[in-house]
Amino acid sequence: MKQLIFTINSNVKIAKDVYKMVLCGDCTDIKCGQFVNIxxxxxxLRRPISVCEVEGEELTLIYKVVGKGxxxxxxxxxxxxxxxxxxxxxxxxxxxxxxxxLLIGGGVGxxxxxxxxxxxxxxxxxxxxxxxxxxAEEVFYSEEFKALGAQVFVATADGSMGTKGFVTDVMKDxxxxxxxxxxxxxxxxxxxxxxxxxxxxxxxEERMGCGFGACMGCSCKTKYGNKRICKEGPVxxxxxxxx
Amino acid sequence: xxxxxxxxxxxxxxxxxxxxxxTFGYGYEFAELYDINILGSFxxxxxxxxxxxxxxxxxxxxxxxxxxxxxxxxxPGIDKVISxxxxxxxxxxxxxxxxxxxGFCIEEYVKCCEKIDKEDCVGIxxxxxxxxxxxxGGMALGTDPQMAAEITxxxxxxxxxxxxxxxxxxxxxxxSIAKAVEEAGADGISLCNTFLGMRxxxxxxxxxxxxxxGGFSGPAVFPQALRLVYLVYEAVSIPIIGIGGVSSxxxxxxxxxxxxxxxxxxxxxxxxxxxxxKIIEELPAVMEKYGITDLKExxxxxx
Numbered sequence: 408m409k410q411l412i413f414t415i416n417s418n419v420k421i422a423k424d425v426y427k428m429v430l431c432g433d434c435t436d437i438k439c440g441q442f443v444n445i446x447x448x449x450x451x452l453r454r455p456i457s458v459c460e461v462e463g464e465e466l467t468l469i470y471k472v473v474g475k476g477x478x479x480x481x482x483x484x485x486x487x488x489x490x491x492x493x494x495x496x497x498x499x500x501x502x503x504x505x506x507x508x509l510l511i512g513g514g515v516g517x518x519x520x521x522x523x524x525x526x527x528x529x530x531x532x533x534x535x536x537x538x539x540x541x542x543a544e545e546v547f548y549s550e551e552f553k554a555l556g557a558q559v560f561v562a563t564a565d566g567s568m569g570t571k572g573f574v575t576d577v578m579k580d581x582x583x584x585x586x587x588x589x590x591x592x593x594x595x596x597x598x599x600x601x602x603x604x605x606x607x608x609x610x611x612e613e614r615m616g617c618g619f620g621a622c623m624g625c626s627c628k629t630k631y632g633n634k635r636i637c638k639e640g641p642v643x644x645x646x647x648x649x650x
Numbered sequence: 651x652x653x654x655x656x657x658x659x660x661x662x663x664x665x666x667x668x669x670x671x672x673t674f675g676y677g678y679e680f681a682e683l684y685d686i687n688i689l690g691s692f693x694x695x696x697x698x699x700x701x702x703x704x705x706x707x708x709x710x711x712x713x714x715x716x717x718x719x720x721x722x723x724x725x726p727g728i729d730k731v732i733s734x735x736x737x738x739x740x741x742x743x744x745x746x747x748x749x750x751x752x753g754f755c756i757e758e759y760v761k762c763c764e765k766i767d768k769e770d771c772v773g774i775x776x777x778x779x780x781x782x783x784x785x786x787g788g789m790a791l792g793t794d795p796q797m798a799a800e801i802t803x804x805x806x807x808x809x810x811x812x813x814x815x816x817x818x819x820x821x822x823x824x825x826s827i828a829k830a831v832e833e834a835g836a837d838g839i840s841l842c843n844t845f846l847g848m849r850x851x852x853x854x855x856x857x858x859x860x861x862x863x864g865g866f867s868g869p870a871v872f873p874q875a876l877r878l879v880y881l882v883y884e885a886v887s888i889p890i891i892g893i894g895g896v897s898s899x900x901x902x903x904x905x906x907x908x909x910x911x912x913x914x915x916x917x918x919x920x921x922x923x924x925x926x927x928k929i930i931e932e933l934p935a936v937m938e939k940y941g942i943t944d945l946k947e948x949x950x951x952x953x
Binding site: 408410446450451452453492613614615616617619620621622623624625626627628633638 | 672673674675679680682683695703704707708709710711712713714715716717719721724858868869917919920921922923924
């Protein structure tokens with residue numbers, strides 16, 4: 408973990424209630440699947456946001472406005488400096504996924520799939536991606552995933568783009584994958600857990616106090632003992648999840 | 651040069667800054683960031699006789715200038731703390747530590763304190779009779795002067811190290827409880843644990859915290875904690891560790907003027923992992939600004 412100052416390079420709306428913020432600073436400590444914890448003026452607790460992309464000194468975050476913190480973030484301007492804790496959480500293990508990993512992101516669970524996809528493609532893997540949203544106006548990054556070289560499927564609950572239904576409505580017809588990586592709302596994670604025929608890694612969300620393992624605010628039980636979502640998580644393996 | 655040293659029951663601290671129990675784990679997370687031996691001491695995660703997972707999540711809610719937690723004393727139990735956590739802790743912290751002990755009945759406190767008393771690294775045993783987040787025991791034991799005194803006597807009978815009783819602010823008459831534990835032999839008082847509070851999610855119309863209520867802490871409670879320290883200082887002659895929203899060197903001085911010999915820093919560690927380091931580094935300059943050369947001389951100075 409590092410406590411660093413980042414400068415906002417850009418902060419733009421990319422879908423309904425969804426913003427993309429590009430920060431400039433020391434990214435050396437940041438791995439895919441991790442999160443950063445951002446201090447926001449006027450709010451007491453930091454806001455944990457998943458890492459979408461790291462490229463040189465640029466850190467990209469995609470966040471949805473859901474409360475005071477993310478609302479304040481959406482109004483931040485280029486040039487503004489942010490106090491950020493980086494290098495938080497365990498991140499994804501890329502070494503175990505075989506040749507045909509399947510990445511499944513739902514809503515704001517989509518962003519962490521991007522850096523993961525980028526790195527897996529770079530390693531020569533044949534990556535498939537399923538992106539789930541409620542409706543077309545909420546969809547983001549489907550073209551960006553395609554540009555990386557992944558095979559991309561979109562599912563929307565109302566059918567306004569791609570397959571009508573949930574990510575599992577796409578997943579049910581897929582048999583040719585070697586591993587699953589997923590991030591999204593818990594009901595989606597559970598559905599993916601139940602449908603997946605391979606092992607996988609599941610990224611969880613929880614209300615956090617500190618984000619770095621000190622307060623025990625985000626603990627969960629696993630088959631391998633108690634874990635802190637912020638420290639030993641947010642990524643848990645399929646084998647350890649109790650469902 | 652200013653002198654930041656203070657003494658708690660014969661134990662001299664380089665400075666009065668002690669991270670509060672439950673906000674500093676066993677120190678390792680923070681030792682990755684800075685040398686935690688600059689601290690006066692630290693109070694490790696509340697420990698019980700048996701291992702505890704604690705409460706369901708969500709356990710955390712935000713408030714204006716503060717937070718509510720309902721962790722519920724998650725800890726691996728006293729035996730594992732002694733066999734696994736303390737050896738690791740000793741590698742990163744070489745000063746005497748404050749051992750925070752919780753329980754659900756007198757017998758549990760006695761067993762835990764007896765065990766922890768044998769550990770060389772422990773300088774002070776802090777007996778938490780004030781946890782608001784557990785059912786049966788915890789705070790219930792700390793709201794009755796007779797019960798508080800009984801626990802104090804029982805723990806004192808099996809220990810050799812200084813015993814500080816950590817009191818809850820959620821009482822009508824803090825002074826009667828403070829006096830009761832002093833008369834029962836407490837060596838000091840940690841004042842205070844968190845204030846009961848809650849938040850409701852407007853979207854779901856339900857409490858944010860799974861346990862519904864929790865302990866409210868952070869800068870928002872500083873004036874309330876300060877008042878309790880002020881009141882108790884007038885009533886007892888044993889040292890007080892002031893706790894509640896301390897976030898700056900100025901807060902440390904204010905708490906000491908109210909009557910604290912040392913202070914604990916809690917919620918601030920969670921929003922700024924360097925909070926204690928910054929307070930320790932700022933303290934000499936802030937002392938000079940207010941004409942203080944020897945910190946211990948200001949204890950109770952506001953009375």
